[in-house]
Amino acid sequence: MEKNSELDQATLRLVVSACAWLYIVVLEGLDGGGNARYIPIIIYISTFFVVSIFLRMIIKRWPGHFFWRRLFTMLHDYAGIAFAMVLGGEGALPIYAALLWVTLGNGMRFGSRYLALATAIALLTLVLIFWLNAFWRTQPYMFLMLIVTTIVVPAYAHILLKRTRIASEEAITANQEKSRFLAQASHDLRQPIHSIGLFTACLRDAKLGLEELRLVDNIDRSLHTVSQLFRSILDIYTLDHGKLVPQADTVHLGALLQDVVKQNTEAARWAGVELRLRPCPYWVAVNPGLLTTMVQNVLSNALKYAPGQPVLIGVRRQASRLAVVIYDKGRGIASEHLAHVFDEFYRVRHVRDKDVEGLGLGLSIVKRISQLLDVDIHIRSRVGQGTRVTIGGLEPATPKTPNTPRAAPLHERLNGLRVCLVEDDANVLMATSALLEKWGCQVESHSDGEGLTSDCDIIIADFDLGTKISGSECIAAIREQRGWEVPALVITGHEIERIRQSLHNLNISVMAKPVRPPELRGVLLELVKLMDRQDGSPIRP
Structure with a gap:
């Protein structure tokens, strides 16, 4: 959630005004003259406090960047400070700290333009105080010090703000570059891991001797370890960046x-x-x-x-x-x-x-x-x-279906299944096609999804098919050509949550590379069941 800096400023305004009210009350108690010179200030600050409460309620109810509201709150603050310092004289000198707070607070929270505006209003306020109060006119050097402080401190704050902004922009740029690099590296690294896993599954189903099977087993085990490490690194990155x-x-x-x-x-x-x-x-x-x-x-x-x-x-x-x-x-x-x-x-x-x-x-x-x-x-x-x-x-939830786990369909249900496979990476295309054929599917392999037509039962497409067409657009085109919502699966090397969000209304399953063959088979079986429900036709033998 975005931080509401204006609300924080409004909260701090209440704290500072309460401290100022307490200080003036103490001054009134210590005043031996009995002329109640500080009573008007106490009344004004009390009124100021009530108005500030309503301002905070308005800011909380309608958050956002409203220039005129921010200008009004600054004038509200400086008016209260001027009233206290004009009537309070030398006893109200510590109230000057509130003037600095208002100037720096607006600048540090809202940026350099507000800092410059607040500094200009603060200087006008000091001039007004000097003109209306005889004590300050008898102390020109002290008042000059206040003027200089009001200029120098915000000026230094402006320099710090500028440096902070530059450093922040550089950090954001570097972070964006790192994100782009990791996203591209993630996609490029997923492809070979994904294809090796599928090729290994094909080898496992082949008629190999015991020694060859042992070697395949070792390859699969090492690949599983690499895949786990790769996913862990990507998970940490994604979680750290709040994506x-x-x-x-x-x-x-x-x-x-x-x-x-x-x-x-x-x-x-x-x-x-x-x-x-x-x-x-x-x-x-x-x-x-x-x-x-x-x-x-x-x-x-x-x-x-x-x-x-x-x-x-x-x-x-x-x-x-x-x-x-x-x-x-x-x-x-x-x-x-x-x-x-x-x-x-x-x-x-x-x-x-x-x-x-x-x-x-x-x-x-x-x-x-x-x-x-x-x-x-x-x-x-x-x-x-x-x-x-x-x-x-x-948190427990109401079941979608009767409270029994669904039985997995038989492996043979993939026999004769017509699959349209669209993948622009040659190795991944070859590996996926070989594995699907091992499972008994009839595979139409395509490296380009543009202008594609097919009478398939299920579509499997990579999300990123180049600059001309995406996997989701390819699926939509085939569905439009067929006249019904052909069950579809997108396999992506990009960030899976982002892809899922972009496809959540299209009824397309999504898997992240590298995909383990058992996972792919399980999703295919679910799509077969979906196809049966949609068109009522049996799987072709």
Whole structure:
């Protein structure tokens, strides 16, 4: 939320006027003459305070940049200062501090133009005070000092503001350059990782010997590690720059956890870990992608630091909320480390930890996402007994469908499926096409989506197809040509949340590269079910 500087200034005005009122009251009490010379000032400041309250209410009700309102508040402030200093004489000299506050406050909060305007009004106020009060006319040198101070201090503040603005602009420019570089590097790096993963899946399905399968397994394992590290770095960058705006959806919690377990089946096998998932009938209102990332990162830690031990995943009730609990029987974490496990790049060092991959970013990402989703994250651990991580505070929701997880369609339902594949990267196009054909699909491969026609059942397109047409535009053109909303999937190497927001009204599924083959197959099966509901025709044999 953007900070309301004018409201802050209005709040501080009340504080300063209250201090000024208290000071004048003390002066009146100390005045031995009994002529009540400060009573008019006390009355004026009291009135000033009431008016300032109404001004603050107006600013809060109608925030924004209104020049005439800001000018009125400055005149309001300087009028009060002038009244006090004219009637108060030498006893009201400390009120000059309020004049400096008004001048600097407007400049520092609203910029150099307001600083110059406030300085000009402040000098006119001092001239008026000098003209109306005999005491100040008898102290010309003291008054000259006030004039000089009123010029020099704002002038120095202007220099600081200018330097700060230049530094800020340079930082923003550098940050934008870094963002553009990371976005381009992210897209370019995702492509080869994505294609290697698909080629590896094709090799796994080929008729290979045991030695060759072992090599493929090692390639897949190394690729999985690179993919996890890559995603962690991008997640940290995205969270640090506030680009994620979570949008809640009604999600079957059991199905979400089941998907995470399926995606980690190979990694669990490599670690010798048995993943145990307790059935869960609950639905929750949450952003599914961010919650999946949280569970994925916690589970990845369990696979790294509890090899050869079972990992249990379940859901518990916490009063009116729900909590996902992940428990492992690994080495555990000593109490002196627990306070730091959510810090970036912090890793609990043990013997032979050089063999454990990772940057120490996983739990830091989990903590940041928990703050974004307004959920709780707690870790309890005992050395030698294991670790329990609880993601709590999940809000239950009304089910979209009957309260049972959906059964996954059979793999054979992809046989004969006509897929229009549009991808401008030759390696990714080749790898995706080969994998889809391994699954029994009939693939139409295209490197350019412009002017494309197809009688396909499902469209898979890269989002960025060059300068002429985007993946979403290609999908829209095919749908218009076919006369019905052909199920479609966009696979992107760009920031997935931004792409999702741009496509949320088009009924297009979105996946981020690099895509794991099991994830791709799962989405395809969901699109097959969608196609069956839309046209009622069976899958072609």
